[in-house]
Amino acid sequence: MKITQRFPAGGEVEVADLLAAVAEEPDGGPLRFGDERIVDFLVAFARKLLAPTTARRFPELASLGFFLRRGEIAKALAGAATDDSTLRFPRGLVFHVPPANVDTIFVYSWALSALAGNRNVVRISPRSAGAAQTVIEALNEALADAHPAVARTQRMVTYDRDDATTAALSAGCDLRVVWGGDRAVTEVRKHPLAPHSRDLTFPDRASFAAISVAAWQAGDRRWRRDTAIGFYNDSYWFDQAACASPRTVFWVGDPAAAAVAREEFVAELSAVVVEKAFVTEPAMAVQKRVSAYGVAADGLVHSIRFAGNAVATLELTRPSDVPREWLGAGTFPMATIASLADLVPVIERKDQTLSCAGFDRAELVELAHALAGRGIDRIVGFGSALTFAGTWDGYDLVREFSRLVTVPTTVS
Amino acid sequence: MTDSSLNDSLFRLSQAEREAALLPVLTELTEHHRAACEPYGRILSSLGVDPGTGFDGIADLPWLPVRMFKTHELRSVAEDEVFKILTSSGTTGTGASRIYLDKDAAAAQTRMLGATLRTVLGNERLPMLMVDTVSIIRNRRSFSARGAGVLGMANFGRKHVYVLDENDRPDIEAVRRFLAEHGDRPFLIFGFTFMVWLYLYEVARDHGLDLSNGILIHSGGWKKLIDRSVDNAEFRRRFAADTGLTRIHNYYGMIEQIGTVFLEGPSGDSLYCPDFADVVIRDPETWAEQPVGEPGLIEVVSTLPRSYPGHVLLTEDLGVVNGIDDGDWPGKHFSVLGRLPKAEARGCSDTFTGAAA
Numbered sequence: 001m002k003i004t005q006r007f008p009a010g011g012e013v014e015v016a017d018l019l020a021a022v023a024e025e026p027d028g029g030p031l032r033f034g035d036e037r038i039v040d041f042l043v044a045f046a047r048k049l050l051a052p053t054t055a056r057r058f059p060e061l062a063s064l065g066f067f068l069r070r071g072e073i074a075k076a077l078a079g080a081a082t083d084d085s086t087l088r089f090p091r092g093l094v095f096h097v098p099p100a101n102v103d104t105i106f107v108y109s110w111a112l113s114a115l116a117g118n119r120n121v122v123r124i125s126p127r128s129a130g131a132a133q134t135v136i137e138a139l140n141e142a143l144a145d146a147h148p149a150v151a152r153t154q155r156m157v158t159y160d161r162d163d164a165t166t167a168a169l170s171a172g173c174d175l176r177v178v179w180g181g182d183r184a185v186t187e188v189r190k191h192p193l194a195p196h197s198r199d200l201t202f203p204d205r206a207s208f209a210a211i212s213v214a215a216w217q218a219g220d221r222r223w224r225r226d227t228a229i230g231f232y233n234d235s236y237w238f239d240q241a242a243c244a245s246p247r248t249v250f251w252v253g254d255p256a257a258a259a260v261a262r263e264e265f266v267a268e269l270s271a272v273v274v275e276k277a278f279v280t281e282p283a284m285a286v287q288k289r290v291s292a293y294g295v296a297a298d299g300l301v302h303s304i305r306f307a308g309n310a311v312a313t314l315e316l317t318r319p320s321d322v323p324r325e326w327l328g329a330g331t332f333p334m335a336t337i338a339s340l341a342d343l344v345p346v347i348e349r350k351d352q353t354l355s356c357a358g359f360d361r362a363e364l365v366e367l368a369h370a371l372a373g374r375g376i377d378r379i380v381g382f383g384s385a386l387t388f389a390g391t392w393d394g395y396d397l398v399r400e401f402s403r404l405v406t407v408p409t410t411v412s
Numbered sequence: 413m414t415d416s417s418l419n420d421s422l423f424r425l426s427q428a429e430r431e432a433a434l435l436p437v438l439t440e441l442t443e444h445h446r447a448a449c450e451p452y453g454r455i456l457s458s459l460g461v462d463p464g465t466g467f468d469g470i471a472d473l474p475w476l477p478v479r480m481f482k483t484h485e486l487r488s489v490a491e492d493e494v495f496k497i498l499t500s501s502g503t504t505g506t507g508a509s510r511i512y513l514d515k516d517a518a519a520a521q522t523r524m525l526g527a528t529l530r531t532v533l534g535n536e537r538l539p540m541l542m543v544d545t546v547s548i549i550r551n552r553r554s555f556s557a558r559g560a561g562v563l564g565m566a567n568f569g570r571k572h573v574y575v576l577d578e579n580d581r582p583d584i585e586a587v588r589r590f591l592a593e594h595g596d597r598p599f600l601i602f603g604f605t606f607m608v609w610l611y612l613y614e615v616a617r618d619h620g621l622d623l624s625n626g627i628l629i630h631s632g633g634w635k636k637l638i639d640r641s642v643d644n645a646e647f648r649r650r651f652a653a654d655t656g657l658t659r660i661h662n663y664y665g666m667i668e669q670i671g672t673v674f675l676e677g678p679s680g681d682s683l684y685c686p687d688f689a690d691v692v693i694r695d696p697e698t699w700a701e702q703p704v705g706e707p708g709l710i711e712v713v714s715t716l717p718r719s720y721p722g723h724v725l726l727t728e729d730l731g732v733v734n735g736i737d738d739g740d741w742p743g744k745h746f747s748v749l750g751r752l753p754k755a756e757a758r759g760c761s762d763t764f765t766g767a768a769a
Contacts, residue, residue: 282696282697282709282752283728283752283753283754285696285697286477286479286696286709286726286728286752289477289726290477290479290480290483292458293455293458293476293477293480294480294483294484296454296455296457296458296459297451297452297454297455297480297484297486298451298454298484299451299454301458302454302457302458303458303460304458304459308697309696309697314458
């Protein structure tokens, strides 16, 4: 069972040796929650991601860099502060199985886990490339000035699909973090954990957008344009395939006004697509046809319109029957509903992010209460759908990555 | 070409004659399928193609992406009239196409394939050399697309001899015996392009076999031969030089339009459409028909599919029309240039699923 260690840069290692090595106590004692040795390393790593050449090449790494600035880290730790009778500690060894095709999400989950003081083993897919490779280079560079405890406790490895390796790492960890599709989560779950250990899973999710028709009507050119740009960033950045990328767009308000607003919105979005020089490859163009015709064949939509290859809009037959699968980059089922309350029966446990434009916060809070945690974990403004946060899929990650020990303030 | 094949040619219609002959049939087929296949009807309605719509030309007919047959059950016959379901896994591993044939459709596809091939084979069933292994058709339970192709083509010959033995090794003695018995008169050779190259060309060259009376029908694409720097021209040149084989016809066809094959003309410069079929090359940006010489996605058109809505299909193959009414045979003639890569999104799923993660 040999695996390739990529951070700290190394060659092939035996899984058993790796597990033994990370179990050894590092210089300066075991990692603590919010350990300075880790904080300093993350800050140095963030600085490398924010270097202009890197940030220009991979804008998503700049977002990651911002997320890991000292001030942001302090905020994340402060949010997990405890009362005097409660002490927060790391869980121990955390095994991360991130998705293959979003290059950076593994860094967020690893960084928060490291910040919580855990020893970590991250399995990076052999298929990952581009930004992931840059991340690993930056991590290894930052290691030069880091406390030796970082190299001792943090590992990123790559191995081909290998049940024995996954089984060994699963059996040895105190928390397993699995990102990816439902099938991926189910596959990984075949490997038992130690009795005290548990899973934190991030399975398939679906996300939507909602626009206030009245706000669109009232919005000036600038607002409409910013709305379209925000929507473009949310939906086209990961080819509309990220869990948080909006797919179906709900227009909330008067149907006649919505019909006009939609036309204007599609025109605005098309202009942004041209401006951003978004390219729809022929294979993607065909994929979009296959998907759009497919949902039409199923009766879920009754009208398909293409504004060029980049923007496809589909008219839902019933707003409650939303397709939750990926339909190709730039494919937007649409429906008009009278009020946000009409969304409530549509939403399922699987639904993650609602990107909104033109609503008051009070309306959105009311919607959240009406949903009562049954679905939709994040309600965000247009342009923020893909912004990662320490609370994700309903979990406060830093808390999930730690455990509590209680010592009452008065012990007799 | 022999005179008999000229008389029987199914490659006679000029492009103008073809448009005139096929458009009414294809328009009627579109109406038939929309009425008989509800999902297909819903697609047309969604695209704003209303019942009774007329079309100005073949290129104006609504097309269906060929992959729809992998994702949806599309049939225009009642379930209890289905006589045969053809399945093909394709190369991407994303599931199999399912093609539904009733008795009439099954008979028609064999009949029209035969009529198409008679153009180059003549009316007589010829002794046949199969460049494959007999085991490909023996195991009927795990019937591969290759097996189906071999079995379908076997109808057009007689006294079949397989070039490969049960262990996929060339059986030189069997080939020698076949040539000794039939090699002095026209005989038929069939196989998949890469197998023909690997197991017939190299063996014939190395053993000095004379294939000059053979008529080779082959298909399957050039992808596996590119590594060996063998393209169509080189394939033909070396067969002619080293084995005497000059009557070579590549063809292009797919299970989703079973019975329709686009056949290479005698000079080997292009693929031609039989009189009941046509091609449209589309610009993948505008979806408009490309002019001669401009590559695009291949749309295959055939009047044959009546039991499933496969009469106008957009493939994921790239091609180019080389000319119209100016080749070996009338109509459009074209080349296949390769395959579109699969669209891959950067999503957050598929940690362990998918190809060899």
